[in-house]
Amino acid sequence: MIDSERHLQIGSLLFEGLDQIDLTGPFEVLSRIPNATYRIYAKDREPVRDVRGLRLSPDATLAEAPQLDLLHVPGGYGQEALMEDEAVLGWIRDQAAGALCVLSVCTGALVCGAAGLLAGRRATTHWSAHHLLPLFGATAVDARVVVDGPMVFAAGVTAGIDGALTAAAQLRGDEAAQVIQLYMEYAPEPPFDAGTPARAPEAVSARARAGAAEITARREATARRVGARLGVTPG
Amino acid sequence: MIDSERHLQIGSLLFEGLDQIDLTGPFEVLSRIPNATYRIYAKDREPVRDVRGLRLSPDATLAEAPQLDLLHVPGGYGQEALMEDEAVLGWIRDQAAGALCVLSVCTGALVCGAAGLLAGRRATTHWSAHHLLPLFGATAVDARVVVDGPMVFAAGVTAGIDGALTAAAQLRGDEAAQVIQLYMEYAPEPPFDAGTPARAPEAVSARARAGAAEITARREATARRVGARLGVTPG
Numbered sequence: 001m002i003d004s005e006r007h008l009q010i011g012s013l014l015f016e017g018l019d020q021i022d023l024t025g026p027f028e029v030l031s032r033i034p035n036a037t038y039r040i041y042a043k044d045r046e047p048v049r050d051v052r053g054l055r056l057s058p059d060a061t062l063a064e065a066p067q068l069d070l071l072h073v074p075g076g077y078g079q080e081a082l083m084e085d086e087a088v089l090g091w092i093r094d095q096a097a098g099a100l101c102v103l104s105v106c107t108g109a110l111v112c113g114a115a116g117l118l119a120g121r122r123a124t125t126h127w128s129a130h131h132l133l134p135l136f137g138a139t140a141v142d143a144r145v146v147v148d149g150p151m152v153f154a155a156g157v158t159a160g161i162d163g164a165l166t167a168a169a170q171l172r173g174d175e176a177a178q179v180i181q182l183y184m185e186y187a188p189e190p191p192f193d194a195g196t197p198a199r200a201p202e203a204v205s206a207r208a209r210a211g212a213a214e215i216t217a218r219r220e221a222t223a224r225r226v227g228a229r230l231g232v233t234p235g
Numbered sequence: 236m237i238d239s240e241r242h243l244q245i246g247s248l249l250f251e252g253l254d255q256i257d258l259t260g261p262f263e264v265l266s267r268i269p270n271a272t273y274r275i276y277a278k279d280r281e282p283v284r285d286v287r288g289l290r291l292s293p294d295a296t297l298a299e300a301p302q303l304d305l306l307h308v309p310g311g312y313g314q315e316a317l318m319e320d321e322a323v324l325g326w327i328r329d330q331a332a333g334a335l336c337v338l339s340v341c342t343g344a345l346v347c348g349a350a351g352l353l354a355g356r357r358a359t360t361h362w363s364a365h366h367l368l369p370l371f372g373a374t375a376v377d378a379r380v381v382v383d384g385p386m387v388f389a390a391g392v393t394a395g396i397d398g399a400l401t402a403a404a405q406l407r408g409d410e411a412a413q414v415i416q417l418y419m420e421y422a423p424e425p426p427f428d429a430g431t432p433a434r435a436p437e438a439v440s441a442r443a444r445a446g447a448a449e450i451t452a453r454r455e456a457t458a459r460r461v462g463a464r465l466g467v468t469p470g
Contacts, residue, residue: 021419024259024289028392031287038287047292052266052273054259057282057290106420127420144424156420157263161393166426175439178429182443184256185341185362185391187430188423189379191401194413195422204413211418 001173002100008036008069008171011095013108014058015042015088017078020050021157022105026072026164030103032180033070033168041065043087051077062091067098070167074160075107075126077215083114083222093117096150103152103167105160109133110223112151119232122148126156127197128212135223137232158195161186236408237335243271243304243406246330248343249293250277250323252313255285256392257340261307261399265338267415268305268403276300278322286312297326302333305402309395310342310361312450318349318457328352331385338387338402340395344368345458347386354467357383361391362432363447370458372467393430396421 002008010030012023023040031038042048042058049055073092082088092115096102104112109125112118113136123138124130124146133140145163146153152170154163165186169177194200197209227233237243245265247258258275266273277283277293284290308327317323327350331337339347344360347353348371358373359365359381368375380398381388387405389398400421404412429435432444462468 019263020259021263024255027287027289028254028256031289040289047290052262053294054262054266054275055282055292057292059288144422145426158396158419158421158423162424162426169426174427175436175442178427178435178439179442179446181425181427181429182432182435182439183446184393185430186393186423186425187379187428187434188393188421188425189397190416190421190423191380191397191404192409192413192416193422194416195420197417199422200413200417201410204410204417207410207414208417211414 002171004035004172008033009066010036010038010070011065011068012040012072013074014040014048014056015078015082016048017051017076018074019076019106019157020052020054020056022074022076022108022160023056025158025160026103026105028184029161029164029168029180030070030072032183033172034176062088065095068095069099070101070103070171071095071099072103072105073108073111074105075109075111079107079111080215080219080222082111083226089115099150101150101152101167101170103154103163105154105163106156107219109153110136110219113138113223114226116230117151121151122146123153124155125153128216129219132220132223135227135233237406239270239407243268244301245271245273245305246300246303247275247307248309249275249283249291250313250317251283252286252311253309254311254341254392255287255289255291257309257311257343257395258291260393260395261338261340263419264396264399264403264415265305265307267418268407269411300330303330304334305336305338305406306330306334307338307340308343308346309340310344310346314342314346315450315454315457317346318461324350334385336385336387336402336405338389338398340389340398341391342454344388345371345454348373348458349461351465352386356386357381358388359390360388363451364454367455367458370462370468
């Protein structure tokens with residue numbers, strides 16, 4: 001927990017083709033952290049489209065960001081291109097070096113990996129990409145939220161809400177996080193028990209895996225290339 | 236469950252000062268319903284700000300909307316003004332008359348109430364506004380999701396995800412909803428048990444109630460005025 005008098009800078013990275021709830025789930029938490037400035041940063045000020053078409057606008061450019069205390073990196077299909085975008089990776093690397101906390105959501109973990117932040121870390125990501133974490137030198141942990149040093153890793157998509165509440169508690173204490181949780185009425189009751197491949201009916205898992213096969217293959221090829229370049233992929 | 240060959244029109248209402256996750260939580264589900272067109276509708280095409288500043292843009296105006304099969308009405312602070320906005324209320328009323336399903340999230344229920352959709356219904360809404368439902372002739376039910384006829388009511392904020400999965404299953408069957416749930420890795424693990432006033436620590440509930448007092452008082456005054464005009468407020 002950080003001195004409550006210290007004003008915090010909190011920022012989310014926005015990019016074309018992200019999965020919107022990787023950003024908007026944590027937004028609901030991070031934008032309510034007491035005594036903090038929350039902003040959304042992107043390469044330029046143009047609106048972007050999420051993978052299903054939601055238009056989202058940044059507040060400022062990467063270059064305009066101060067040193068952030070909490071950096072939030074979402075995932076989604078568009079993260080694949082980011083894994084070889086040196087301008088974004090360099091910004092993440094520089095910000096992470098001075099941040100109290102880096103919150104990775106879903107396949108945002110692979111972007112963090114491409115920025116060199118995963119080597120030697122325990123981490124998690126979306127179930128479809130979990131096996132790719134070792135390509136960046138990380139140990140893949142089967143958990144919804146994994147905390148390792150300054151890194152908070154949330155698993156896929158909606159896990160970002162759980163990860164953001166965890167990060168909020170780290171910065172401002174449990175009670176502050178609980179007030180936000182209560183405001184959000186976050187006492188989830190999914191109508192089905194189908195949120196992980198192990199728990200979903202087999203036919204559902206098969207359909208979801210088939211739907212993710214192409215992007216997963218592309219992610220793997222890119223992650224292998226980038227991991228080898230970084231020298232973190234185990235031989 | 237509706238004939239899978241029938242193309243569905245699905246739309247969310249966007250307005251200034253909504254709570255963004257009331258829209259973006261269901262977006263994640265609704266935009267993935269098979270054989271459907273999903274769009275966001277607003278009075279005009281200008282971007283709006285959510286209550287915490289997120290800029291969201293509509294896809295089309297209310298006037299451009301076809302008859303929707305599923306109408307989604309989010310809530311948030313900005314819903315208070317909508318309760319007396321006849322242009323929006325008339326649109327909701329007309330759409331609801333032809334829709335298969337109306338998904339109300341959070342205090343979107345009060346907007347539906349002002350449109351006359353709550354009279355005689357069982358309903359739910361955000362915990363801070365639950366006691367206002369009878370002003371629109373509804374029976375307030377203490378549940379996260381309440382289904383009554385074509386209406387699906389989700390409780391506060393994040394309950395919209397549960398409500399949207401329920402609506403998706405109604406339209407396209409359980410398996411289609413489960414595939415979406417698995418994609419979203421929606422197997423929530425909140426780090427605290429603080430998502431309802433009854434479950435949160437007393438100090439947390441007190442702080443959250445105090446924070447909601449002013450908007451709740453304003454909502455009540457407006458709901459009384461509108462309910463009386465509609466003739467649905469019990470004497």
